[in-house]
Amino acid sequence: MIDAPRLASIDEVLLVLNEVCDPEIPSLTIADLGILREIYERDGNFAVVITPTYSGCPAMQTIEDDIGSALANAGIGNYRIETRLAPAWTTDWLSESGRNKLLEVGIAPPAEATSDKRKIRSARPLIIPCPQCKSSNTERISEFGSTACKALYRCVDCREPFDYFKCI
Amino acid sequence: MKNSVTCAPQSWHFEYVLRLGDNALILGQRISEWCGHSPFVEEDVAMANTALDHIGRARMLLTHAGNLQGNKQTEDDLAYSRNEREFKNFLLCELPIGDFAYTIVRQVLLDTYHFHLYAALQKSSDDTLAAIAAKVVKESTYHLRHSSEWLIRLGDGTEESQRRAQLALDNQWRFTSEFFLADEVDDVAHQAGVGVDVSLLEKLWRDNVNDILSAACLLRPEDAPLRASGRMGLHTEHMGFLLAEMQSVQRAYPGLDW
Ligand SMILES: [Zn+2]
Numbered sequence: 001m002i003d004a005p006r007l008a009s010i011d012e013v014l015l016v017l018n019e020v021c022d023p024e025i026p027s028l029t030i031a032d033l034g035i036l037r038e039i040y041e042r043d044g045n046f047a048v049v050i051t052p053t054y055s056g057c058p059a060m061q062t063i064e065d066d067i068g069s070a071l072a073n074a075g076i077g078n079y080r081i082e083t084r085l086a087p088a089w090t091t092d093w094l095s096e097s098g099r100n101k102l103l104e105v106g107i108a109p110p111a112e113a114t115s116d117k118r119k120i121r122s123a124r125p126l127i128i129p130c131p132q133c134k135s136s137n138t139e140r141i142s143e144f145g146s147t148a149c150k151a152l153y154r155c156v157d158c159r160e161p162f163d164y165f166k167c168i
Numbered sequence: 169m170k171n172s173v174t175c176a177p178q179s180w181h182f183e184y185v186l187r188l189g190d191n192a193l194i195l196g197q198r199i200s201e202w203c204g205h206s207p208f209v210e211e212d213v214a215m216a217n218t219a220l221d222h223i224g225r226a227r228m229l230l231t232h233a234g235n236l237q238g239n240k241q242t243e244d245d246l247a248y249s250r251n252e253r254e255f256k257n258f259l260l261c262e263l264p265i266g267d268f269a270y271t272i273v274r275q276v277l278l279d280t281y282h283f284h285l286y287a288a289l290q291k292s293s294d295d296t297l298a299a300i301a302a303k304v305v306k307e308s309t310y311h312l313r314h315s316s317e318w319l320i321r322l323g324d325g326t327e328e329s330q331r332r333a334q335l336a337l338d339n340q341w342r343f344t345s346e347f348f349l350a351d352e353v354d355d356v357a358h359q360a361g362v363g364v365d366v367s368l369l370e371k372l373w374r375d376n377v378n379d380i381l382s383a384a385c386l387l388r389p390e391d392a393p394l395r396a397s398g399r400m401g402l403h404t405e406h407m408g409f410l411l412a413e414m415q416s417v418q419r420a421y422p423g424l425d426w
Contacts, residue, residue, distance in 0.1 A: 052303075054220075054221060054307065055220075055222075055224030055225045055227075055228065055303060055304060055307060056217065056219070056221040056222070056223060056224035056225075056307075057220075057224070058220065085228070085296070085299035085300060085302075085303060086295070086298070086299035086302060087299075087302065088299070088302040088303040088306065089303070090306075141210060142210035142211075143214065143310060143314050144210070144213045144214035144217045144218075144314070145213065146213070148217055148220065148221070152210060152213075166310075168306045168307070168309075
């Protein structure tokens with residue numbers, strides 16, 4: 001006999017969702033990335049609020065599916081997923097632990113807060129320290145990398161190419 | 169009288185958002201043709217990423233357009249089930265990709281347009297459109313940085329790259345006049361606070377494009393009138409082929425899902 005989905009508390013939902021990872025950078029959770037915005041309760045049901053990263057990010061559908069299966073595995077059924085567009089996602093929402101986890105897997109975290117800067121043509125290129133040897137003698141190979149959120153860099157000193165999680 | 173929740177769809181509002189969605193969809197479809205064919209692998213990744221950004225914004229805009237119309241049509245209905253005359257994109261978006269210089273010139277002209285358009289639309293009285301714009305303008309910022317850096321490299325490069333960039337610019341320039349031909353939809357949308365002021369947009373676009381062209385050592389062509397208009401649903405001979413490819417699966421197997 002299959003049990004009917006159990007009613008859960010916000011804390012329980014949060015505990016389960018803290019285990020949901022980004023499909024493209026699996027060391028980061030969706031909470032680390034700032035994709036998971038809020039969980040609220042209304043009439044005994046939960047709304048899991050997420051904000052999409054890049055318009056063209058194909059991972060968003062996978063993330064929704066992963067949220068669904070994580071909650072289903074925990075026997076939690078009284079939820080729905082709500083997509084919130086405003087305010088737009090920004091790398092400023094990356095948590096401190098998220099930044100450290102990026103460094104651990106060799107991805108340079110965003111170098112600056114985005115707040116008011118909107119550079120059309122880069123006047124002065126940012127210095128992105130090499131995640132391997134920490135040298136600041138690095139150069140950009142391409143503004144576009146293996147996923148929408150990353151740019152490709154190279155360290156001039158240790159010669160290693162690396163991904164940079166770019167600021168938006 | 170209170171506003172009814174099920175008020176009649178405002179056709180100008182639907183039309184305004186539909187045009188934005190169509191520009192994104194058709195341009196994204198064109199840019200995606202570079203996937204696997206770019207001059208080198210980093211550029212291939214850049215083109216594929218940019219195409220995905222445009223298709224992603226098309227999804228948001230067409231979904232919103234469908235909602236404005238009372239959910240009569242989904243994003244997929246609008247993308248895959250309309251005929252050529254029902255698409256309202258700028259002609260510039262549908263032109264074949266040409267060589268790399270041709271694509272970069274088109275990207276500069278349209279990225280600059282999108283950058284200023286969506287910067288202004290962040291203040292739209294349509295909250296959903298404003299939220300989409302706030303997201304899209306970030307992406308248009310790095311699209312424009314990418315395309316304008318390339319144009320400067322090509323224009324200020326070898327004799328051959330300069331020649332091809334200028335040729336592409338001369339060929340495409342007349343299509344830009346369509347960007348700023350405000351019609352009734354634009355006027356009503358602007359008055360309602362939903363749309364942007366087209367004459368202000370034109371000024372920002374011209375200043376910005378002039379700067380990039382002079383940095384790229386390219387000559388700005390003379391303005392010329394355009395007799396056709398994608399926004400009236402009157403397209404070039406290239407549009408039918410583009411749609412035939414983009415819509416082939418849904419046309420052969422209507423409603424197919426995977
Ligand atoms: Zn290094």
